[in-house]
Amino acid sequence: MRRTALRRLTTTPRVRKVAVIGAGTLGQQVSFQAALSGFDVALLDTTEKRLTTAKQAHERFARLFVERGEKVRAWRVPAESSLSPQAALQRISYTTDVDEACGDSDLLSENVPEVPAVKTTVYAELHAAAPSHCIFTTNSSTLLPSDFAAATGRPERFLALHFANPIFDGNIGEVMGHASTDEAVFEQVVQFARDIHMVPIRIEKEQNGYICNSLLVPWLNSALWLVTSGVASPHDVDRTWMITMGAPKGPMQVIDVIGLETVRNVFAHWGEVMRDDAAGKQMLANAAFLDAKLEAGCAGIKTGDPSSDTAKGMYDYPGPAFMKDDFLG
Amino acid sequence: MRRTALRRLTTTPRVRKVAVIGAGTLGQQVSFQAALSGFDVALLDTTEKRLTTAKQAHERFARLFVERGEKVRAWRVPAESSLSPQAALQRISYTTDVDEACGDSDLLSENVPEVPAVKTTVYAELHAAAPSHCIFTTNSSTLLPSDFAAATGRPERFLALHFANPIFDGNIGEVMGHASTDEAVFEQVVQFARDIHMVPIRIEKEQNGYICNSLLVPWLNSALWLVTSGVASPHDVDRTWMITMGAPKGPMQVIDVIGLETVRNVFAHWGEVMRDDAAGKQMLANAAFLDAKLEAGCAGIKTGDPSSDTAKGMYDYPGPAFMKDDFLG
Numbered sequence: 001m002r003r004t005a006l007r008r009l010t011t012t013p014r015v016r017k018v019a020v021i022g023a024g025t026l027g028q029q030v031s032f033q034a035a036l037s038g039f040d041v042a043l044l045d046t047t048e049k050r051l052t053t054a055k056q057a058h059e060r061f062a063r064l065f066v067e068r069g070e071k072v073r074a075w076r077v078p079a080e081s082s083l084s085p086q087a088a089l090q091r092i093s094y095t096t097d098v099d100e101a102c103g104d105s106d107l108l109s110e111n112v113p114e115v116p117a118v119k120t121t122v123y124a125e126l127h128a129a130a131p132s133h134c135i136f137t138t139n140s141s142t143l144l145p146s147d148f149a150a151a152t153g154r155p156e157r158f159l160a161l162h163f164a165n166p167i168f169d170g171n172i173g174e175v176m177g178h179a180s181t182d183e184a185v186f187e188q189v190v191q192f193a194r195d196i197h198m199v200p201i202r203i204e205k206e207q208n209g210y211i212c213n214s215l216l217v218p219w220l221n222s223a224l225w226l227v228t229s230g231v232a233s234p235h236d237v238d239r240t241w242m243i244t245m246g247a248p249k250g251p252m253q254v255i256d257v258i259g260l261e262t263v264r265n266v267f268a269h270w271g272e273v274m275r276d277d278a279a280g281k282q283m284l285a286n287a288a289f290l291d292a293k294l295e296a297g298c299a300g301i302k303t304g305d306p307s308s309d310t311a312k313g314m315y316d317y318p319g320p321a322f323m324k325d326d327f328l329g
Numbered sequence: 330m331r332r333t334a335l336r337r338l339t340t341t342p343r344v345r346k347v348a349v350i351g352a353g354t355l356g357q358q359v360s361f362q363a364a365l366s367g368f369d370v371a372l373l374d375t376t377e378k379r380l381t382t383a384k385q386a387h388e389r390f391a392r393l394f395v396e397r398g399e400k401v402r403a404w405r406v407p408a409e410s411s412l413s414p415q416a417a418l419q420r421i422s423y424t425t426d427v428d429e430a431c432g433d434s435d436l437l438s439e440n441v442p443e444v445p446a447v448k449t450t451v452y453a454e455l456h457a458a459a460p461s462h463c464i465f466t467t468n469s470s471t472l473l474p475s476d477f478a479a480a481t482g483r484p485e486r487f488l489a490l491h492f493a494n495p496i497f498d499g500n501i502g503e504v505m506g507h508a509s510t511d512e513a514v515f516e517q518v519v520q521f522a523r524d525i526h527m528v529p530i531r532i533e534k535e536q537n538g539y540i541c542n543s544l545l546v547p548w549l550n551s552a553l554w555l556v557t558s559g560v561a562s563p564h565d566v567d568r569t570w571m572i573t574m575g576a577p578k579g580p581m582q583v584i585d586v587i588g589l590e591t592v593r594n595v596f597a598h599w600g601e602v603m604r605d606d607a608a609g610k611q612m613l614a615n616a617a618f619l620d621a622k623l624e625a626g627c628a629g630i631k632t633g634d635p636s637s638d639t640a641k642g643m644y645d646y647p648g649p650a651f652m653k654d655d656f657l658g
Contacts (some may be wrong), residue, residue: 170573199658201569207560211569214555218547231536240530240540244499247576277606329528
């Protein structure tokens, strides 16, 4: 046992310093969560403005931690770990300088836009700046590690660590390599996911959509198709799932949380890819249905609070039907 | 308003007497629930033995009602309705005689095996025995009302009222007509569903699988395909869904509750029908995977108690992994 531990220590240094690349919604969350879990974190983005926005988000997370930390899965951890949101804020540095962010990093989490050309350019810069032992992880939802393995300059130390938004409540970390990812590196990322209080989920071979979206997309597609094709109302679809599964949310509520535009884009893309299949045809019809909803101003609730937000989506807010006492009879 | 109510009263008499045709799992539950809700019920089957088994099930339900009625959705009703399981048992008659069961019935629930020739024969007998005003409902999960509308002799008074097993916890009543079902009859069945403490779900046009199975089948298919194709373990698939959806059960647990043989049969059938689609190919692979599991003695937990049953399925019982503290990290 000691031998293995020693060997691993020499080949893959322990992760101490984490670089988070991209300060958007997920980058903000990942950087806070890593800092909260005791890692030194550098957050990199292209403008001071984006970094300022991220810093404000971090301060909001710190307040949330105090107000409802007990109810949040990734924050409800053993007492001995004594997470401190104030210490977390101290551990994060904000920078627009790639060398400063990556120069002494042991692991990085890439959260840049889902545009292949952008990712390729960014990986070249990161590879030049980061030490050779640094593990590169991507949080891409729609692209595969194999698409960028060469671009990272370190294919064997490159893989996906994918989070679900918001990562604090849906605290999974889907770990997915490509064919040449080093097994020891895979295991180290599994451990890192655990260290930042995510439940590690092992994806044993490349899979578009990982587990999470591989389950969600066909489920949302069939649910929305029932509405689009005039079989049932959105409310009755949700009622049926909630009652028979004892589930807190039905598919229409999930669409409102994800946002109708994102769901539309997924259906439009995969509907084209699968257009010869029944499911593909349903996706295209569902995308058209969502287009009409979006045009009518129904975009979903996203991060809003359903009891106060005035958004519209598959439900009307505030006080949507599913929050009323008689919704489930 | 009064005019409408009056008209309905003369054309479709209020339901007082219910005939339940077939004393299998669902017939047992439907007959008990209707009697519990105050209807006089006749339960019809072909042998005394099957009726005796049903009577024993009713007595078990009555004990369950006393022990855990508060936790059961269909039994947790307003205090003023004061459901009495003992009175319910008194309201049920058991018979092998079609005339006795149906002669004075206002509504019947057909729960006979899913074999078209059997249903056709049964409907002819029921039509001869039942008064002309009697509404015929089918609880068929896999066949459509239009397949039997002519055989019932009363197409406009024939439609589906479909329950989810067990109906006491998953208390929905999916109401689905065919093209010639009378709208007033549809509404009366919606009201009957409500009267027996089901949440009525309106299926506006014929749909194989109603809502419930239209959502379940693609979801279970994509979930099992992740396992069958070697992407992830059954446990990680369930963990991902449970954590990201805040759901009490993942798809593998649901397969164990439905039973692996039933799921296998659904995939084998629809896999053939959809064999040119990606989903159909996945279904056939999943059916083969379940065949191997069944051959290895893994049939699922079905109605067993996961904490004491010794069944095997996608999990090993008793004390399956999902009941352990560390399952969700």
